[in-house]
Amino acid sequence: MKPKSETELADAVRVSAAKGTRLQIRGGGTRAGLGHSVTGELVDVTGLKGISLYEPGALTIVAAAGTPLETIEKTLAKEGQRLPFEPMDHRALYGTNGKPTIGGVVAANISGPRRIQAGACRDSLIGVRFVDGEGTIVKNGGRVMKNVTGYDLVKLMAGSHGTLGVLTEVAFKVLPMPEAGATVIIEGLDYKNACKAMSAALTAPYDVNGAAHLPEGAGKPARTCIRVEGFEGSVKYRSARLKELLAEFGDVSVEAGLADSGRLWQQIRDAESVAAGEGDVWRMSVKPSDGARLADALGSDAQLQFDWGGGLVWACVSEGTNVRALMKGIDGHATLIRSSDATARELGVFHPEPAPLAKISAGLRSRFDPHGILNPGRMG
Amino acid sequence: MEMPVPDQEVLDRKASIVARFEEFLPAEAVISDPNETRAYECDALTAYRCQPLAVVLPGSTEEVAACLKICHAEGVPVVPRGAGTSLAGGSLPTSDSIVIGVSRMNAVLETDYENRFIKVQTGRTNLSVTGAVEENEFFYAPDPSSQLACAIAGNIAMNSGGAHCLKYGVTTNNLMGVRMVTMQGEIVDIGGAFLDAAVYDLLGVICGSEGQLGIVTEATLRILRKPEGARPVLLGFDRSEVAGACVADIIKAGVLPVAIEFMDRPCIRATEDFAHAGYPDVEALLIVEVEGSEAEIVEQLEKIKTIARKHNPSELRESASAEESAAIWKGRKAAFGAMGQINDYICLDGTIPVSQLPLVLRRMEELSKEYGLDVANVFHAGDGNLHPLILFDANKPGDLETCEAMGAEILKLCVEVGGCLTGEHGVGVEKRDLMLTQYNEGDLEAQVRVKDVFDGKWLLNPAKVFPLITTRARREAA
Ligand SMILES: Cc1cc2nc3c(=O)[nH]c(=O)nc-3n(C[C@H](O)[C@H](O)[C@H](O)COP(=O)(O)OP(=O)(O)OC[C@H]3O[C@@H](n4cnc5c(N)ncnc54)[C@H](O)[C@@H]3O)c2cc1C
Numbered sequence: 001m002k003p004k005s006e007t008e009l010a011d012a013v014r015v016s017a018a019k020g021t022r023l024q025i026r027g028g029g030t031r032a033g034l035g036h037s038v039t040g041e042l043v044d045v046t047g048l049k050g051i052s053l054y055e056p057g058a059l060t061i062v063a064a065a066g067t068p069l070e071t072i073e074k075t076l077a078k079e080g081q082r083l084p085f086e087p088m089d090h091r092a093l094y095g096t097n098g099k100p101t102i103g104g105v106v107a108a109n110i111s112g113p114r115r116i117q118a119g120a121c122r123d124s125l126i127g128v129r130f131v132d133g134e135g136t137i138v139k140n141g142g143r144v145m146k147n148v149t150g151y152d153l154v155k156l157m158a159g160s161h162g163t164l165g166v167l168t169e170v171a172f173k174v175l176p177m178p179e180a181g182a183t184v185i186i187e188g189l190d191y192k193n194a195c196k197a198m199s200a201a202l203t204a205p206y207d208v209n210g211a212a213h214l215p216e217g218a219g220k221p222a223r224t225c226i227r228v229e230g231f232e233g234s235v236k237y238r239s240a241r242l243k244e245l246l247a248e249f250g251d252v253s254v255e256a257g258l259a260d261s262g263r264l265w266q267q268i269r270d271a272e273s274v275a276a277g278e279g280d281v282w283r284m285s286v287k288p289s290d291g292a293r294l295a296d297a298l299g300s301d302a303q304l305q306f307d308w309g310g311g312l313v314w315a316c317v318s319e320g321t322n323v324r325a326l327m328k329g330i331d332g333h334a335t336l337i338r339s340s341d342a343t344a345r346e347l348g349v350f351h352p353e354p355a356p357l358a359k360i361s362a363g364l365r366s367r368f369d370p371h372g373i374l375n376p377g378r379m380g
Numbered sequence: 381m382e383m384p385v386p387d388q389e390v391l392d393r394k395a396s397i398v399a400r401f402e403e404f405l406p407a408e409a410v411i412s413d414p415n416e417t418r419a420y421e422c423d424a425l426t427a428y429r430c431q432p433l434a435v436v437l438p439g440s441t442e443e444v445a446a447c448l449k450i451c452h453a454e455g456v457p458v459v460p461r462g463a464g465t466s467l468a469g470g471s472l473p474t475s476d477s478i479v480i481g482v483s484r485m486n487a488v489l490e491t492d493y494e495n496r497f498i499k500v501q502t503g504r505t506n507l508s509v510t511g512a513v514e515e516n517e518f519f520y521a522p523d524p525s526s527q528l529a530c531a532i533a534g535n536i537a538m539n540s541g542g543a544h545c546l547k548y549g550v551t552t553n554n555l556m557g558v559r560m561v562t563m564q565g566e567i568v569d570i571g572g573a574f575l576d577a578a579v580y581d582l583l584g585v586i587c588g589s590e591g592q593l594g595i596v597t598e599a600t601l602r603i604l605r606k607p608e609g610a611r612p613v614l615l616g617f618d619r620s621e622v623a624g625a626c627v628a629d630i631i632k633a634g635v636l637p638v639a640i641e642f643m644d645r646p647c648i649r650a651t652e653d654f655a656h657a658g659y660p661d662v663e664a665l666l667i668v669e670v671e672g673s674e675a676e677i678v679e680q681l682e683k684i685k686t687i688a689r690k691h692n693p694s695e696l697r698e699s700a701s702a703e704e705s706a707a708i709w710k711g712r713k714a715a716f717g718a719m720g721q722i723n724d725y726i727c728l729d730g731t732i733p734v735s736q737l738p739l740v741l742r743r744m745e746e747l748s749k750e751y752g753l754d755v756a757n758v759f760h761a762g763d764g765n766l767h768p769l770i771l772f773d774a775n776k777p778g779d780l781e782t783c784e785a786m787g788a789e790i791l792k793l794c795v796e797v798g799g800c801l802t803g804e805h806g807v808g809v810e811k812r813d814l815m816l817t818q819y820n821e822g823d824l825e826a827q828v829r830v831k832d833v834f835d836g837k838w839l840l841n842p843a844k845v846f847p848l849i850t851t852r853a854r855r856e857a858a
Pocket of ligand 1: 423466502523524531535536590591595597805841
């Protein structure tokens with residue numbers, strides 16, 4: 001089915017709930033591989049599209065969940081604004097070629113390198129509308145940046161992968177597009193020194209909004225990349241200071257240029273160096289200084305990429321490797337992003353929760369989707 | 381204010397319930413004498429008061445868990461408490477409730493500059509979190525005006541904001557993890573020194589849940605390196621609308637100040653009498669602060685001044701020294717205290733889309749005439765979070781009620797123009813009965829379900845946030 005309005009969708013979900021028909025919810029389908037595979041009647045939400053409100057002076061935009069991300073980004077760019085959280089594009093990783101939708105971005109709480117400074121998708125998300133598993137339309141949050149009226153279900157919906165409700169509308173706080181940007185690059189660092197260098201940059205007062213490390217490969221030396229953005233003069237100043245600060249780690253150069261147009265940060269955002277590998281792809285969120293430890297634990301066969309100052313580790317490992325077992329003593333979580341269905345079943349896509357939290361999660365699922373029809377099994 | 385009828389059966393068992401706490405807590409940590417529990421009968425919404433059955437002040441997460449197990453077993457309502465500075469009546473007790481306060485738990489557990497976080501017990505005050513990392517040039521960003529007194533516990537429960545959240549976000553954007561005790565007495569860790577949730581974002585729901593889902597005893601907070609410098613500029617305008625338009629233009633131009641604060645004439649005058657900050661006598665005043673190195677500050681202030689000049693400000697005062705900066709902030713920081721000196725007031729907290737500022741200011745003036753009560757405005761203009769202060773005379777019978785009625789009208793207006801009832805103070809008991817103006821029953825039901833999952837017996841702060849009528853069946857069944 002492809003509903004054209006929120007009410008049409010709600011009616012359809014109500015009917016499915018009564019019959020117990022399982023539903024597979026789909027936006028652009030570019031991230032269909034994220035989570036366990038789901039069977040059921042297809043609900044194509046791309047019929048819900050369009051920007052219903054955009055107020056550049058208030059830094060807010062509201063759009064239907066099926067709106068292509070591209071439409072949002074172009075609309076914002078015309079006013080010199082952008083989404084703060086730099087959402088990753090999963091097409092390279094999954095080899096898909098649809099059009100990502102804004103609802104899909106929210107459902108998986110997709111963020112990119114700027115997450116360390118501007119927050120995740122969930123931090124910019126200020127309002128949602130969704131249809132729960134009984135076909136009730138629910139609104140939470142709104143269109144203003146500061147809102148503590150009642151519980152924050154906005155955050156709960158972000159990253160719930162369509163298992164608590166079908167998103168119909170999302171509202172964001174946006175930010176001005178910076179005038180300039182620059183990347184400070186250090187060549188040839190190992191993981192440990194790369195993490196140290198990134199930490200040095202992030203603990204300096206220069207408002208770094210990207211800190212990633214690409215290991216040696218494709219004829220290029222390892223590169224540790226530190227990004228600053230803002231007004232021209234400010235970017236010049238901060239990149240120069242960072243260059244000085246990081247000189248103790250190795251050869252430092254500065255590449256000027258705005259991040260969003262730059263290939264380098266796109267490559268980092270989309271985890272391209274890992275996506276190209278053969279094998280299972282994992283994504284781990286850890287304490288930044290544990291990044292290097294994790295790299296050691298994964299061994300030299302793993303293809304890696306660091307983002308978020310070392311706190312986000314991407315790894316391509318040989319099929320069936322249980323990365324979580326290698327994380328012993330390291331706090332955080334690992335998500336199996338790409339693998340065969342069999343491996344996903346065996347290891348689980350999402351990091352297992354401790355029993356009391358798992359009980360709460362299951363409780364929420366059974367309250368929001370009592371008939372178990374919304375993307376059943378998607379999150380395990 | 382309607383509150384649930386206290387459970388007589390619980391009141392009758394007071395002695396035996398108190399005895400259970402006395403078994404394992406030090407004597408000074410169990411307060412049941414009405415002369416002493418008086419200190420806990422209200423928070424900063426002092427119009428409403430009620431003595432609790434008893435107050436307990438555990439010294440560790442394990443003791444909190446033991447207390448909650450007892451309350452769960454005894455079926456006694458629990459009101460969690462931090463520093464009691466809520467302006468929404470969030471920590472207002474009922475007479476059959478046990479107040480569990482975390483004020484004795486205020487230690488710093490871990491400081492990690494390399495990974496940019498601090499772990500504290502939640503009884504610690506907001507300002508002393510920054511205090512613990514300041515000597516290394518770090519700070520904790522959310523800065524409610526009450527930061528000297530309020531605790532991280534309350535900040536998390538209310539998802540508190542502050543003047544600098546335009547750039548740095550509110551509590552939820554700076555909270556990485558919590559240790560929490562559920563109503564059943566189970567200790568859970570959610571999040572930690574890493575980013576984002578593994579499965580559902582439970583941390584995001586707990587932050588802002590007003591003490592209804594669990595008692596938070598420890599928090600992992602993001603800390604940031606202090607910018608090299610900061611400097612405010614003060615702008616005065618002859619009309620509030622023009623000040624509002626100037627705010628929108630600054631934001632549109634791509635300058636993102638750390639703070640844009642607004643004060644209107646009644647507030648400026650009251651503050652001047654009290655704090656003598658040397659503010660100009662104008663209709664509306666903006667304080668815009670930017671951060672960075674000297675060159676960056678100059679670059680941003682130039683842009684702001686250029687924009688401001690297009691709106692013909694009657695005053696444009698850039699700080700030239702640390703003393704002048706302090707003077708510019710002095711009045712703003714003293715505003716609430718100043719208003720309190722001359723009047724009783726209630727402080728509202730609605731948010732509106734910034735574009736609606738002129739309309740809302742005009743309507744508030746009309747309402748002020750209609751109700752015969754003065755309004756003074758001081759608020760975070762960058763994000764549309766208004767704090768109208770409605771002045772009244774507590775000694776005049778009926779004045780408080782008139783004041784509350786007018787407050788309700790203003791909040792409804794905020795919702796009407798696309799905003800919300802509360803931007804940072806929370807719903808508590810104060811705005812509980814207005815919830816249905818912003819959300820319909822289905823919207824509220826979705827929120828209430830979350831509480832069902834965490835607290836099936838509805839014992840944690842049960843009379844808050846939701847209109848009593850929407851939760852009655854649940855509270856009575858439990
Ligand atoms: C003069 C003044 C200025 C203020 N300025 C601001 C401002 O700028 N920004 C702003 O956002 N707020 C402001 N406030 C409101 C208030 O300070 C905040 O809401 C603050 O976060 C409350 O913290 P507290 O520790 O005093 O909480 P309390 O008042 O003790 O409790 C607040 C709520 O938190 C719950 N709670 C307390 N401890 C816990 C716990 N351990 N676990 C779970 N729930 C708990 C309580 O049940 C209650 O619902 C101001 C208040 C005053 C009096």
